[in-house]
Amino acid sequence: MLMSGQRELHFKKETPSRRKAILSRLAREQVVVRIYQADCTRGEDRARRSCLEHLVEDLLDVGAHRLVMDSREMRDADDRSTIHDVIVAHSHAGVFGYEHLDSTQEPLLWIADAIAWCHGAGGEWMRRVEPMIEEVVDLRNTLGKREARPPTVRTGNRAHFPRLLARADIEVSS
Numbered sequence: 001m002l003m004s005g006q007r008e009l010h011f012k013k014e015t016p017s018r019r020k021a022i023l024s025r026l027a028r029e030q031v032v033v034r035i036y037q038a039d040c041t042r043g044e045d046r047a048r049r050s051c052l053e054h055l056v057e058d059l060l061d062v063g064a065h066r067l068v069m070d071s072r073e074m075r076d077a078d079d080r081s082t083i084h085d086v087i088v089a090h091s092h093a094g095v096f097g098y099e100h101l102d103s104t105q106e107p108l109l110w111i112a113d114a115i116a117w118c119h120g121a122g123g124e125w126m127r128r129v130e131p132m133i134e135e136v137v138d139l140r141n142t143l144g145k146r147e148a149r150p151p152t153v154r155t156g157n158r159a160h161f162p163r164l165l166a167r168a169d170i171e172v173s174s
Contacts (some may be wrong), residue, residue, distance in 0.1 A: 010103075010126070011110075011117040022114060023128050033115045040140040045075075049082050050139050056086040058137075060096065070109045071100035072169050 011019060036055050038047035067081060083098050114115060115132060118123045118125035 011114040032134045036137045041123045067098040068078045069100050070103050076100040
């Protein structure tokens with residue numbers, strides 16, 4: 001998916017034709033994502049923590065063993081603290097590893113970036129990725145309700161690429 005000389009994929013920097021080509025490839029690979037979104041009016045860090053708490057709870061519920069997140073360098077410690085708190089609170093006895101990597105080290109992080117960008121952009125871009133979005137976990141209210149999605153039938157192995165969206169200006173249209 002990378003162009004010559006390109007070290008990583010940042011969807012917002014790609015041309016519209018390249019974006020379409022990338023999304024077509026992701027659709028062929030039957031990518032499935034779950035988006036977590038929260039309101040930033042009380043701070044981006046608080047919104048991210050809420051999204052991450054729910055993400056980790058969901059991962060623990062399905063027996064996941066590993067979470068890889070895009071590094072935010074100095075703020076990674078906050079994520080580690082949040083993850084630790086969730087694991088302790090749920091008395092999770094299993095093995096659950098987590099790490100932060102630079103997106104140049106883990107190309108699968110590009111998938112989350114692409115889908116989240118399209119979801120946030122809305123319009124045509126949202127329509128292109130809608131079949132790949134399994135669920136939007138809308139944490140913008142105090143109840144942390146889950147937005148219902150129409151059931152989809154998928155076959156074969158599926159990889160889930162959750163993306164934390166801590167933005168106040170995202171429109172939910174699932």
